Amino acid sequence: MTGKLKIGKEHGQRLFREMLRIRRFExxxxxxxxxxxxxxxxxxxxxxxxxxxGVMQAxxxxxxxxxxxxEHGHALARGIAMEPIMAEMFGKVEGxxxxxxxxxxxxxxxxxxxxxxxxxxxxxxxxxGTALADKSLRPGAITTxxxxxxxxxxxxxHESMNLAALWKLPVLFVCENNLxxxxxxxxxxxxxxxxxxKAKAYGIEGEQVDGMNPVAVEIAAQRAAEAIRAxxxxxxxxxxxxxxxxHSMFDSQQYRTREEIEQWKERDPLSHMQQWLTDAxxxxxxxxxxxxxxxxxxxxxxxxxxxxxxxxSVEDLERFVTMDEVPQ
Amino acid sequence: xxxxxxxxxxxREACKQAIRDALNADPNCFVMGEDVGRxxxxxxxxxxxxxEFGLERIRDTPLAESVIAGAGIGAAIxxxxxxxxxxxxxxxxxxxxxIVNNAAxxxxxxxxxxxxxxxxxxxxxGGRQLAAQHSHSLEGWxxxxxxxxxxxxxxxxxxxxMLAAALADPNPVLIFEHVMLYNEEGDLDPAVDAVDISSAxxxxxxxxxxILTYGGSLPKALEAAEELAxxxxxAEVVDLRVLRPLDDATIFASVMRTRRCVIVDEGxxxxxxxxxxxxxxxxxxxxxxxxPVRRVCTREVPVPYAAHLEAEALPQVADIVTAARRxxxxx
Numbered sequence: 001m002t003g004k005l006k007i008g009k010e011h012g013q014r015l016f017r018e019m020l021r022i023r024r025f026e027x028x029x030x031x032x033x034x035x036x037x038x039x040x041x042x043x044x045x046x047x048x049x050x051x052x053x054g055v056m057q058a059x060x061x062x063x064x065x066x067x068x069x070x071e072h073g074h075a076l077a078r079g080i081a082m083e084p085i086m087a088e089m090f091g092k093v094e095g096x097x098x099x100x101x102x103x104x105x106x107x108x109x110x111x112x113x114x115x116x117x118x119x120x121x122x123x124x125x126x127x128x129g130t131a132l133a134d135k136s137l138r139p140g141a142i143t144t145x146x147x148x149x150x151x152x153x154x155x156x157x158h159e160s161m162n163l164a165a166l167w168k169l170p171v172l173f174v175c176e177n178n179l180x181x182x183x184x185x186x187x188x189x190x191x192x193x194x195x196x197x198k199a200k201a202y203g204i205e206g207e208q209v210d211g212m213n214p215v216a217v218e219i220a221a222q223r224a225a226e227a228i229r230a231x232x233x234x235x236x237x238x239x240x241x242x243x244x245x246x247h248s249m250f251d252s253q254q255y256r257t258r259e260e261i262e263q264w265k266e267r268d269p270l271s272h273m274q275q276w277l278t279d280a281x282x283x284x285x286x287x288x289x290x291x292x293x294x295x296x297x298x299x300x301x302x303x304x305x306x307x308x309x310x311x312x313s314v315e316d317l318e319r320f321v322t323m324d325e326v327p328q
Numbered sequence: 329x330x331x332x333x334x335x336x337x338x339x340r341e342a343c344k345q346a347i348r349d350a351l352n353a354d355p356n357c358f359v360m361g362e363d364v365g366r367x368x369x370x371x372x373x374x375x376x377x378x379x380e381f382g383l384e385r386i387r388d389t390p391l392a393e394s395v396i397a398g399a400g401i402g403a404a405i406x407x408x409x410x411x412x413x414x415x416x417x418x419x420x421x422x423x424x425x426x427i428v429n430n431a432a433x434x435x436x437x438x439x440x441x442x443x444x445x446x447x448x449x450x451x452x453x454g455g456r457q458l459a460a461q462h463s464h465s466l467e468g469w470x471x472x473x474x475x476x477x478x479x480x481x482x483x484x485x486x487x488x489x490m491l492a493a494a495l496a497d498p499n500p501v502l503i504f505e506h507v508m509l510y511n512e513e514g515d516l517d518p519a520v521d522a523v524d525i526s527s528a529x530x531x532x533x534x535x536x537x538x539i540l541t542y543g544g545s546l547p548k549a550l551e552a553a554e555e556l557a558x559x560x561x562x563a564e565v566v567d568l569r570v571l572r573p574l575d576d577a578t579i580f581a582s583v584m585r586t587r588r589c590v591i592v593d594e595g596x597x598x599x600x601x602x603x604x605x606x607x608x609x610x611x612x613x614x615x616x617x618x619x620p621v622r623r624v625c626t627r628e629v630p631v632p633y634a635a636h637l638e639a640e641a642l643p644q645v646a647d648i649v650t651a652a653r654r655x656x657x658x659x
Contacts, residue, residue, distance in 0.1 A: 095439070097439040100436055101439070105438070107438035108441070109441040109442065114434075115442075117429075124395075124398070125394055126402040128398065129398055129405065132403045134406055137406065162390055163395045163399060166390065319440065321436050321475050322499045324498065326443040327443060
């Protein structure tokens with residue numbers, strides 16, 4: 001593992017456990033999709049777990065997070081309980097968006113998780129706004145905004161970069177560059193495929209990070225968060241990563257080869273982390289087994305919670321279309 | 329004890345006073361938009377406010393409607409009370425994603441966890457020979473969208489007081505100020521220091537025909553009513569004020585009295601707000617109507633530059649008079 005961070009046993013196991021929670025949660029979601037318990041779109045994060053888990057290590061409770069429609073990992077790593085997330089996937093009223101959002105729109109007020117946004121690039125202006133508010137109301141707080149490299153093609157990306165830099169707003173922009181915007185390869189969409197160059201064009205400090213390595217991501221995110229909290233304005237991380245599964249459940253993946261997928265799977269952040277922790281004597285076989293058992297139990301409980309959940313009353317269909325007050 | 333004399337001011341000045349009051353009342357309130365500071369606002373509404381409130385509270389932005397709207401939405405979620413100005417509703421199309429997909433959707437989509445108390449002001453309407461990209465009336469589109477409130481102040485009083493009500497509302501509120509109204513003068517009753525943003529108002533009583541309208545068409549409707557009165561037709565003029573949600577009760581009550589209705593809407597006729605109101609009247613008052621509902625709308629063209637063509641395209645007093653006369657014969 002690279003970087004100067006000294007990883008102890010607890011820390012290393014935490015990174016591994018968080019990634020494993022995401023991987024196995026989503027594997028269960030895929031099964032539940034086949035079983036038609038989960039419907040709509042389901043975008044899985046397999047292969048990209050190191051990005052969410054690494055970045056979240058640098059965040060504080062008062063920070064805000066704006067995510068994408070591929071946000072189960074961000075939601076879990078941010079600390080939203082698995083039970084309301086799974087219940088949301090089922091569309092139950094116990095879900096973290098009361099069944100109104102589903103997989104793509106997980107929200108949680110307690111952790112300032114401002115949603116999966118399913119408009120590519122649509123979350124960036126919002127993040128600029130929360131950062132603007134925080135600058136006055138919550139000094140030191142930062143907004144972390146996740147988006148894919150496809151967002152770099154959108155005008156909203158550029159408008160947001162410029163305003164965040166111009167007003168020195170506390171935004172951590174995290175580009176999850178998984179090389180394909182749905183099926184459009186990076187080189188087919190971008191004149192300059194080094195996305196972090198675009199941040200530099202706006203005077204934003206930016207760097208490219210190995211998004212398959214949670215420690216590398218964490219080191220970069222800590223460095224970024226520290227600079228942002230010191231009032232230096234926004235920071236940009238381009239995390240190079242790869243999605244092991246299809247874009248969604250309706251994707252025959254004609255745009256990439258099996259060989260390419262297999263090559264990237266050799267860099268699987270989970271198996272690498274597991275190997276590294278084992279080799280460094282930071283995780284015994286018993287500890288690994290215990291972590292796996294804990295995660296499996298958590299997922300089992302989440303599924304049971306979702307199964308036992310109830311449906312929002314149809315009389316409440318229009319509830320929250322307009323609000324009676326601003327929730328405090 | 330005699331009432332204090334009414335204050336006379338322009339619609340523009342009323343808008344500015346409303347903003348000034350809001351900034352004085354709440355330290356978390358601020359204005360952001362293109363040219364709102366140094367230039368003083370495209371229609372001079374915010375002129376002088378930068379000197380009064382400083383750069384942090386009167387924020388000039390880049391020309392970037394999407395992030396202007398989005399940052400306002402995010403700041404509102406974060407606890408501020410932003411007043412976002414978008415120069416004209418024609419430019420707001422560049423901000424539609426933020427307004428529709430975020431502001432209007434997040435409260436419901438989040439199961440009520442987040443409110444978006446942002447106010448977005450924009451100029452609307454034609455009549456100044458500014459051609460197609462500065463003259464359209466798009467408020468009817470916004471009125472289509474659940475989750476936002478749409479206001480159209482048509483009087484100086486509403487221009488003066490609607491903003492405070494909009495800022496006090498926990499929902500995203502869009503305010504459409506008609507460009508032809510900014511120079512209009514009106515009296516402000518000193519006894520009125522607040523207005524609601526839920527009701528339509530009868531601006532002139534009449535028993536023969538109801539003219540439903542809002543915003544920049546309100547003065548035209550009142551002038552038309554004056555002319556109709558000379559023919560012996562008593563037209564009731566209802567100012568919708570709030571385009572979403574529509575105040576059905578006031579609309580229906582007026583049409584129940586007159587049994588005839590002309591809707592004046594500066595939007596294009598097809599798929600318009602006037603079409604929605606006509607449909608509601610057909611649904612609810614079918615057996616009460618003595619005549620079909622008539623509409624006076626903008627002709628279905630991009631509003632042109634040349635004065636005579638523009639005048640032909642937009643609803644005019646004569647069009648309203650003609651439509652009303654056809655419904656209600658002089659007594």
